[in-house]
Amino acid sequence: MDWNMLGALGEFIGGIAVVVSLVYVGLQVRQNSNSVGAASQIAIKQLSSEITTQLLAPGMARIYIEGLKDSSSLTPEDRVRFHSLMLSMFGTYEAAYFQSFYGTIPTELQDPASHQAQFHLRQPGVKRWWERGGRARFSEKFVEELERAAAGAAQQATVTDSESND
Numbered sequence: 001m002d003w004n005m006l007g008a009l010g011e012f013i014g015g016i017a018v019v020v021s022l023v024y025v026g027l028q029v030r031q032n033s034n035s036v037g038a039a040s041q042i043a044i045k046q047l048s049s050e051i052t053t054q055l056l057a058p059g060m061a062r063i064y065i066e067g068l069k070d071s072s073s074l075t076p077e078d079r080v081r082f083h084s085l086m087l088s089m090f091g092t093y094e095a096a097y098f099q100s101f102y103g104t105i106p107t108e109l110q111d112p113a114s115h116q117a118q119f120h121l122r123q124p125g126v127k128r129w130w131e132r133g134g135r136a137r138f139s140e141k142f143v144e145e146l147e148r149a150a151a152g153a154a155q156q157a158t159v160t161d162s163e164s165n166d
Contacts, residue, residue, distance in 0.1 A: 041105050044113075047092040054085055071125035086120075086129055087137060093117040094142045118150045 055061055060081065067074055067082035074082055093113045100110030120126045126134075135143050 044092065044096050044099060044105065047088070047095060051085070051088050051092060054088060060085065067125045067129075068120075068123040069125050071129050082125075083129065083134075086126060086134055089120065090117065090134065090138060093146070094138050097142050097145065098139075114146075114149060117146055121146070121150045 055064060059078075063074060063078045063081050064085060067078075067085075071079060071082055093116065096105070096110045096113035099105040100107050121130060135147075
């Protein structure tokens with residue numbers, strides 16, 4: 001074998017090593033992405049569980065139900081509890097929105113949170129809470145998207161109601 005052949009063989013082996021390295025890195029990136037997605041899903045579920053735990057505390061179900069109707073009718077202490085509950089709920093909705101936006105959770109996992117957020121914004125007590133400063137606690141992007149979706153859902157409900165009355 002001469003030096004030219006050895007050089008060509010070395011380049012060939014080097015090329016194969018580069019391809020093998022790239023495949024390995026690709027597999028590692030995919031595995032990491034899957035791990036991040038799973039961790040994001042777990043985090044959203046944990047946030048939801050914490051809200052459920054809050055609602056199980058004595059008196060919180062009553063505060064939640066009354067607050068949905070009219071948060072101004074709550075006592076000052078109950079308004080603080082309601083405010084805390086709404087921050088937890090909408091914080092979870094915002095987390096799900098951004099996890100979906102960045103592609104770390106599938107859209108079908110974000111959709112239920114979006115529908116729940118829209119449901120809450122249609123409730124008079126939550127709407128009042130939102131308009132009196134609740135929205136200021138969240139990112140502009142999330143607020144814009146949520147309000148746009150809620151307006152579209154309300155408009156769709158109005159069309160559906162008028163069609164069923166015909």
